[in-house]
Amino acid sequence: MNTVKILSLPLLSAIVLISCKNAEETNSISAIDPINDIALAEVETIETTSDIFLYVTAYSGLTLREYSNLQSEKLAIMPYGTKVKVISVEKNPTMTVGGIKGGMNHIEFNHKKGFAFNGYLSKFFPPESDITAKGYAEDLQLLFPEVVFTETNGGIASKPTNTEILILPTNQWHEAFYIAQQLFEFPSEFYFPSQKGKDSQIIKDSKPKRDVWVSELHITRKDNVLSKIEYIYKTTKGFTSNVSITKEGEAMKISKTEIVE
Numbered sequence: 001m002n003t004v005k006i007l008s009l010p011l012l013s014a015i016v017l018i019s020c021k022n023a024e025e026t027n028s029i030s031a032i033d034p035i036n037d038i039a040l041a042e043v044e045t046i047e048t049t050s051d052i053f054l055y056v057t058a059y060s061g062l063t064l065r066e067y068s069n070l071q072s073e074k075l076a077i078m079p080y081g082t083k084v085k086v087i088s089v090e091k092n093p094t095m096t097v098g099g100i101k102g103g104m105n106h107i108e109f110n111h112k113k114g115f116a117f118n119g120y121l122s123k124f125f126p127p128e129s130d131i132t133a134k135g136y137a138e139d140l141q142l143l144f145p146e147v148v149f150t151e152t153n154g155g156i157a158s159k160p161t162n163t164e165i166l167i168l169p170t171n172q173w174h175e176a177f178y179i180a181q182q183l184f185e186f187p188s189e190f191y192f193p194s195q196k197g198k199d200s201q202i203i204k205d206s207k208p209k210r211d212v213w214v215s216e217l218h219i220t221r222k223d224n225v226l227s228k229i230e231y232i233y234k235t236t237k238g239f240t241s242n243v244s245i246t247k248e249g250e251a252m253k254i255s256k257t258e259i260v261e
Contacts, residue, residue, distance in 0.1 A: 052086040054105075054121040057178045059188055062121070064114040068104035070095070075114045081126045084109045090118060099194035100174045122175050124168065127183045133164045133256065136183060144169055146251075159261050166254045173226050176245050176252035184243045184256050186231040190217045196224040211236050 056062045056078050066073040068090070078084060090103030095117070102119030109116075124144070127136045137149035146169040155161035166183075168176055177192045187205050199222065205215035214234040220227045229245040238261035246253050 052089070053083050054086055054107075054118075054123060055125045056080055056082040056084065056120060057122050057126060057175070058120040062116050064107070064109050064112060064116050065104070066114055068106070068115040070097075070117070072115070075112050076109060078109050078116065082109065083125070084116070084121070087113065099192050119174060122172075122178070124170070124175060124179060127179060131183075133166055133183055137166055140168075155259065159259065161257060161259050163255065163257045165256075167248065168252045168254070169250075170252055171247065171250045173229070173245070173247070173252070176254055177229060180231075180243055180245055180254045180256075183254075184231070184241070186217075186233065186243060187215065190231070193217070193219045193226065193229065195221070195226055197221055 057080070059080050061077040061079050062082075063074050064076040064078055066075055085108040087106040087108060089105050092103055093101040094103040095101075097117050097119055100119035102117055104115040105118040105121060107114065107116055107121075124140065131139075134149055134151065137147055140147045141149075148165075148167040150165045152163050153160065154163070166179075168179070170176065173195075174192050180186075181188070181190070187207075189206065190203060193201070193203075197219070199220065201219040201221075203217040203219070205212075208215045212233070213236050214232055216232050218228075218230040218232060220229075227246070231241075231243040233241040233243075240259040240261070241256065242259075243254070243256045246255075
């Protein structure tokens with residue numbers, strides 16, 4: 001019996017040493033909960049400070065293709081508003097789609113890698129369906145402090161006016177157009193106008209709602225360059241809404257004025 005006890009002491013010491021060593025190695029790897037470790041690792045892999053993300057602005061969705069041309073195989077349809085990770089950016093305009101010049105960015109969507117036309121990808125997340133212009137501006141300002149929003153009331157008691165102005169830190173007409181169209185709800189049948197065309201052009205709503213007197217998109221160009229886009233909406237009950245988009249230096253200005261008569 002004494003022999004067994006003597007042999008057990010060295011064995012016990014070895015076990016204790018091994019256990020201590022394993023504990024030291026475990027602590028050197030991580031001192032926090034293993035489940036949280038996995039979550040942190042996933043977040044770090046999916047999104048880091050160097051990652052670039054863009055949002056789909058095409059209402060009908062944007063096609064993810066196998067290669068960087070519009071004839072290659074379709075891998076998926078990315079819905080409007082989808083956030084996608086950019087692998088590489090095509091900086092040179094290699095094609096024109098819907099009046100927008102751009103190229104094919106290499107992106108990742110839903111664990112698939114492919115190419116998509118960057119004319120329908122924006123750094124600005126699109127407005128939610130029921131959000132106000134002020135609320136949207138406040139959300140944008142969290143990521144883009146350069147965003148400016150102002151609101152003024154005027155007119156007279158019998159004819160009050162309200163004007164909202166949103167200034168975006170971009171020089172891209174199409175980005176401002178799609179944001180304005182979604183934010184102020186003018187008809188989706190009005191497509192982004194081409195830079196080239198008549199100096200003055202009016203496109204009428206082919207399916208105006210009941211009690212709508214005027215629903216028109218007014219386009220102003222100079223030397224085949226856009227200078228102003230306006231959506232004019234009037235009802236038979238005396239309500240008028242005018243949404244205008246203009247370029248102000250390296251920023252885009254969206255203005256909406258409502259008049260009640």
